[in-house]
Amino acid sequence: MNQKVSVVDRRGRLTIPGSIRKKIGVKEGDLFLIREEEGERLVCEKISISSSFQMMHASERVLSRDWDTPEEDEAWKDL
Numbered sequence: 001m002n003q004k005v006s007v008v009d010r011r012g013r014l015t016i017p018g019s020i021r022k023k024i025g026v027k028e029g030d031l032f033l034i035r036e037e038e039g040e041r042l043v044c045e046k047i048s049i050s051s052s053f054q055m056m057h058a059s060e061r062v063l064s065r066d067w068d069t070p071e072e073d074e075a076w077k078d079l
Contacts, residue, residue, distance in 0.1 A: 011076065016044075031057065 004017035016026060024046060033045045049057075 011073070029057070029061065 002020055002023065004020060006015050006017060008014050020026075026046065031047050031049060033047045035043050035045075037043055
């Protein structure tokens with residue numbers, strides 16, 4: 001089992017360590033199912049989905065360029 005420590009950033013994002021990304025072949029745009037188990041345990045599973053959902057997700061990535069700004073950080077800081 002490969003275990004690493006990762007830190008959640010101010011926007012709630014968690015980075016998957018490079019050695020793990022490489023081992024399981026994670027690339028930009030890949031999707032993960034994240035589920036909560038007992039207590040504070042999270043399980044993260046790489047998933048594949050239909051092409052229509054992939055297109056929707058690609059659109060979200062394009063829109064996120066507008067969302068990933070200091071103004072958006074300010075708007076989300078109290079949520």
